[in-house]
Amino acid sequence: MEESRLIQRAGAGDAAAFNTLMGMHERRMYAVALRMCGNPEDAQDCLQEAMLRIYRAINGFKAQSSFSTWVYRITMNTCLDELRRRKNRPNTSLDGLYDAGWAPVDPGQTPEKSAMLGDMRRQLQAYIHELPEDMRAAVVLRDVEGYSYDEIARMLDANVGTIKSRISRGREKLREKIASKPELFDRVDV
Amino acid sequence: MDCTQVNGMLDLLMDDALSDEQRSALEAHGRECPACAAAIRSTLQMKALFAQMEPEIDVPLEAQARWRGAVREAAKAQRPKPLRRWIASAAAAAVVLVGVGAALTLRGAPKQNAATYEADAVAPMALEERADAPALASGIASNGMVDGASGAVVEADGMADEAVAIGETAMGLAMESEAAGLPAPACELALRVKDVETACDRIRDLAQEYEAVADVQAAGDGAADVYVEIAAENAGDFLNAVAPLDASGKAVEVPELTGSGRLLVLLALTEQ
Numbered sequence: 461m462e463e464s465r466l467i468q469r470a471g472a473g474d475a476a477a478f479n480t481l482m483g484m485h486e487r488r489m490y491a492v493a494l495r496m497c498g499n500p501e502d503a504q505d506c507l508q509e510a511m512l513r514i515y516r517a518i519n520g521f522k523a524q525s526s527f528s529t530w531v532y533r534i535t536m537n538t539c540l541d542e543l544r545r546r547k548n549r550p551n552t553s554l555d556g557l558y559d560a561g562w563a564p565v566d567p568g569q570t571p572e573k574s575a576m577l578g579d580m581r582r583q584l585q586a587y588i589h590e591l592p593e594d595m596r597a598a599v600v601l602r603d604v605e606g607y608s609y610d611e612i613a614r615m616l617d618a619n620v621g622t623i624k625s626r627i628s629r630g631r632e633k634l635r636e637k638i639a640s641k642p643e644l645f646d647r648v649d650v
Numbered sequence: 651m652d653c654t655q656v657n658g659m660l661d662l663l664m665d666d667a668l669s670d671e672q673r674s675a676l677e678a679h680g681r682e683c684p685a686c687a688a689a690i691r692s693t694l695q696m697k698a699l700f701a702q703m704e705p706e707i708d709v710p711l712e713a714q715a716r717w718r719g720a721v722r723e724a725a726k727a728q729r730p731k732p733l734r735r736w737i738a739s740a741a742a743a744a745v746v747l748v749g750v751g752a753a754l755t756l757r758g759a760p761k762q763n764a765a766t767y768e769a770d771a772v773a774p775m776a777l778e779e780r781a782d783a784p785a786l787a788s789g790i791a792s793n794g795m796v797d798g799a800s801g802a803v804v805e806a807d808g809m810a811d812e813a814v815a816i817g818e819t820a821m822g823l824a825m826e827s828e829a830a831g832l833p834a835p836a837c838e839l840a841l842r843v844k845d846v847e848t849a850c851d852r853i854r855d856l857a858q859e860y861e862a863v864a865d866v867q868a869a870g871d872g873a874a875d876v877y878v879e880i881a882a883e884n885a886g887d888f889l890n891a892v893a894p895l896d897a898s899g900k901a902v903e904v905p906e907l908t909g910s911g912r913l914l915v916l917l918a919l920t921e922q
């Protein structure tokens with residue numbers, strides 16, 4: 461069934477049509493949530509909350525805009541709300557950072573190199589998590605999800621200039637953190 | 651090029667937007683300036699690691715079931731409203747009824763409740779003038795309120811009151827059936843598959859192809875029930891396309907399905 465028909469039926473309250481429609485987006489929504497939250501439990505809570513928000517709002521979705529931009533905008537807002545709400549909660553330790561969502565390591569690698577690559581990946585994930593939330597959101601949408609600056613500006617309700625500078629500053633911070641740990645990042649080629 | 655321009659160049663590098671000239675200039679500067687050379691190296695390391703991050707991640711089956719369940723709960727809370735609205739407008743206009751699903755069989759989903767509810771009712775759907783009658787019918791049918799929507803036309807002059815009463819009965823039955831689970835599927839197919847999540851993905855793809863709506867529910871122990879709402883004329887082809895997912899080695903018997911309109915098929919998936 462076409463996306464537009466599913467949207468129409470979901471807008472009429474059809475939960476099964478909604479679930480089919482959102483089944484096409486849930487993996488990307490979950491990836492965004494996982495990268496923003498840093499752990500699967502919070503990411504799954506955000507995924508569910510975002511789905512409910514979308515379900516309640518889909519009736520008002522305007523067909524002339526992009527459905528996926530709208531969906532990721534709500535997803536990101538849900539994550540940001542949740543992160544702000546949980547600010548007072550004690551920070552989860554880095555050990556809890558997930559290993560999911562990475563391309564499989566080339567099986568031809570030595571175990572030592574695979575282990576080092578794993579360490580680098582976890583470390584980068586931790587660095588991403590240390591970025592301020594707005595910056596993290598923009599970097600994740602650009603460098604992990606591959607959205608254009610224009611799309612990200614629409615998703616995050618900011619103008620393109622702001623988004624560009626957020627991404628640039630976020631990358632600079634990550635770069636500096638990476639450079640400060642040559643014993644990890646310079647040992648093997650990524 | 652001087653150091654102040656390097657940051658902008660590194661953004662272009664991250665965006666794969668460096669021209670050949672810019673790339674050469676950046677490299678040339680890096681050869682002379684150790685600080686910028688380090689920044690270029692870190693940027694390349696970061697870029698390579700980002701490239702290994704998947705933009706999509708499989709949602710654990712339990713989490714899938716959780717959000718889908720939450721949406722169904724939310725839908726249940728709002729569901730009776732459209733029917734009530736319709737009943738009100740039927741009472742006001744009262745001319746000709748388009749009846750849908752003359753005979754209904756509602757019973758609890760087998761997995762959730764052994765009790766069987768059976769009831770015959772007429773679900774009056776809309777007045778002749780209502781252009782959205784088929785959409786309403788299919789919406790309600792797919793919401794699990796009315797099973798076996800046939801689209802049959804029932805002419806009944808001046809029966810608005812009766813329509814309201816019948817509508818209320820249908821709604822009551824639908825709610826009863828909801829409380830027990832889901833309307834009875836027209837057929838149930840048990841499949842032993844290699845991997846339940848992969849099979850669910852495949853079934854969703856096939857559902858798309860056959861203009862059907864698939865709803866996955868976790869059934870415990872890694873098993874899943876997939877409810878597929880599909881046009882009767884597509885159901886046979888769809889089931890034949892799904893059957894090869896079975897990895898048990900036994901031939902899967904695809905039942906003959908007859909009828910018209912949309913029907914519900916249950917695929918009970920267990921892992922081999």
Ligand SMILES: [Zn+2]
Pocket residue numbers: 652653656679683685686687
């Ligand atoms: Zn320099």
